Amino acid sequence: MSGPDPAIAAVRTAVRDFLASAGVVEELCVAVSGGADSLALTEAAAFTGHRAGLKVRALVVDHGLQEGSAETAARAANTARDLGADTAEVLKVRVEGAGGPEAAARRARYGALRSALGDGRGLVLLGHTLDDQAETVLLGLGRGSGPRSLAGMRPHDPPWGRPLLGVTRATTRRACQALGVDPWQDPHNEDPRFTRVRLRAEVLPLLEDVLSGGVAASLARTAAQLREDTEALDTLAAEVHLRAFTDEGLDVAVLATEPPALRRRVLRRWLLDSGVRELTDAHLRSVDALVGHWRGQGGVWLPGDLVAARAHGRLSLEAPQSTT
Ligand SMILES: Nc1ncnc2c1ncn2[C@@H]1O[C@H](COP(=O)(O)OP(=O)(O)OP(=O)(O)O)[C@@H](O)[C@H]1O
DSSP states (O other): OOOOOHHHHHHHHHHHHHHTTTOOSSEEEEEOOHHHHHHHHHHHHHHHHHHHHHEEEEEEEOOSSSSHHHHHHHHHHHHOOOTOSEEEEEOOOOSSSSSHHHHHHHHHHHHHHHSSSSSSEEEEEEEOHHHHHHHHHHHHHTTOHHHHHHHHHOOOEEEEOTTTSSHHHHHHHHHHHTTOOOOOOOOOGGGGTSSSHIIIIIIHHHHHHTTTSSSHHHHHHHHHHHHHHHHHHHHHHHHHHHHHHHHHHHEEHHHHOOOHHHHHHHHHHHHTTOOOOOOOHHHHHHHHHHHHSSSSSOOOTTTTTTEEEEEEEEEEEHHHHHHO
């Protein structure tokens, strides 16, 4: 008796392993764009989910941005049902707000997917692959991002789940072929005006050639290693935060004895939790200088209209003094 096609089996195994390590899942959803990644994922989620007694809901977001988007979404929903999803819904969203159409679409998409999920312990599976992870890491390296960005996307990031971070895009394409489905090709994925498209089409193939292959897997491995390091450092930083915390602000004496890398993690968490938005590395280093390079300097202005200042051995965060 022959088993399933190897590509289908590889995707199913990835989903099975992911679900086995996900803890209790009460509701299993799959975010379906209609592309090869999310269709292969849908089949594997239905196959694995049904064996675990779970119903599988396919969620397709229609951003309404491209002509014929409603038909594309309806087709994706139908294919998801054909592949075994128990239900398939199209979520129509309005794309608006700051940051350009890509960012606005992303916000609307994740907002709609989150709202579609019930209150229980539900998961929305996303079809990001090993290649997506490699592109994220490479992009981050080129832009000088910190280890948090280079750690890439997390497989378990409730309510999001990414079971395919160890599966290549070529495998999901082969799985779709073996399943007899014709995935939707997003025209944006061919458009060289997008940095990510050029990275995918030009930079990664060249790197693969120069380094004799295996680059995408290596980049994904680097991300996984950095993720472990980042999580360990975050745990240590949370302990320092607890020791430094007082009602009047953070105790400088506690922070000053810590290595800068740990100190900046404490300060980052403190600033983000206090409402600072779009914190850059330069901001963070200026706040850190209030501890590590103290020469009586004034407060640091931060996005979100807040000022971090040092007084009486404490760091505090306040609204700026009005000058009128
Ligand atoms: N229109 C959509 N409806 C439902 N899910 C979607 C849609 N578009 C993307 N997704 C989900 O997100 C996954 C990643 O998609 P894609 O790589 O196109 O997104 P991205 O914009 O590159 O990444 P990110 O979602 O991290 O911004 C898909 O495999 C799918 O699970």
